[in-house]
Amino acid sequence: MAAGEQHGWRKSSYSNHQGACVEVALDDEGVSVRDSKDPAGAVLxxxxxxxxxFVRRLRN
Known part of the structure; x- marks a missing residue:
């Protein structure tokens, strides 16, 4: 099973309809991030x- 597939990918409600955003997924290994325009591409x-x-520092 590829990273993120266990729990599904989620896109921000702030993303535009052209797909210019990232998607995140929670799985057993942590949090996976990918480019929504290239879902078959690299996953971090x-x-x-x-x-x-990371999120806490962004908010500050």
Whole structure:
């Protein structure tokens, strides 16, 4: 099973209809991120704790 497929991909409600955004998925390995315009392309997976730190710093 490919990264992110276990729980499904989610796109931000702020994304536009042209697909200019990223999608995220939670799975056993952490949080996976991919380009919504190229779903068959590269996937970046980071540990859940690292993702939480990233999001927290973005909000600050």
């Amino acid at each position: 997976t980071v540990a859940s704790r690292q993702w939480a730190t």
